[in-house]
Amino acid sequence: MLPPIQFQLLITILRIGPPQVNKFPLQLQNDDVYTACASVILDLVKEAMQYERLQGSDVRCHLCAHNCLIHNGQRGICAVRENRDGTLYSLVYGKVVSVNIDPIEKKPLFHFLPGSTSLSIATVGCNFRCKHCQNYEISQFPRERKFPIPGRDMQPEDIVSAAADNRCASVSYTYTEPTIFFEFAHDCARIASEKGIKNVFVSNGYTGAEATRVIAPYLSANNIDLKGSDKFYREICGARLEPVKNTIRLMKELGVWVEVTTLIIPDLNDSEKDLTGIAEFICSVDSSIPWHVSQFYPTYKLLDKPRTPVEKLRHARDIGYKSGLKYVYEGNVPGAGGEDTSCPGCKEIVIKRFGYRIIENRLRNGKCPKCGGTIEGVWV
């Protein structure tokens, strides 16, 4: 006898019609993800980028720093790339589970086209297993549910048209890790660039070096999580720290605007040593990289940890400034005063925010209106 969820899936597949282009915003989560499973009837897959064929039918995927060795019939750690007779396929190409029009501040990107909107998309899957994932229903779906890959079938042209029709300045590849839907993101980004629409990755930074070089020409901005120490990465995320640092460095070298986010979790990554280590690393790459220190709330497998106290965020912000960073922001605490952009020279507030809303933008061609100092970012 089928478990209830699988039974529900079967009923849904029988009930639903052919996939349609979505109305926006659309977000498929929880039960809706199962509804979206209807599109698996088509079993559309795309040959993967960034892999090599090995002896026999084995392949090695180089898309991210896991560099998975994948035997015939198996999938990589992300569970959305499958070896079929020596050819690696992406199982999530065009299988979109979330489409929303978001303020760019939500990514968060505070120094990139402030006040603009971004068409934000995701497929299921992730190469991390973070115990505090806020989007675990979709990021961990391929690992935790014994279903075919869900998603509404959309082509890159559909995504770019939707962005243009809704006057979005950018397309964001977000909610789940864009590296694992790289082929789709790459095609969308190429077409969006041709139409003058910018592209944004919101990423865990585990992208392989070659893949980073391939996507960078189409990317205008990348918010990268820098989550904590190597111990934190190994124990909480199933990954390692060093590749993330490498991606931050490389994205900067390649001219992509980078902002960094750290979700501060009580007792896990909030020590003086951890926070100073993160801030000093960012500063060593470029002191003008904005650092977002965000409030954690209990979710998924970390239900035993409390919300991050606002005082802790403030302390992290102080550490950032003391380490030499020019721009540090408190995230997920609207109105607490840590969201405004101040001029690093004269401390004048140049952009005032409340949550994701811009209350006032006083920038003049990227300069402080009081002292004329440069505020780094992508402003037009």
Ligand code: SF4
């Ligand atoms: S994207 Fe990363 S996790 Fe997925 S198969 Fe490739 S190397 Fe493995």
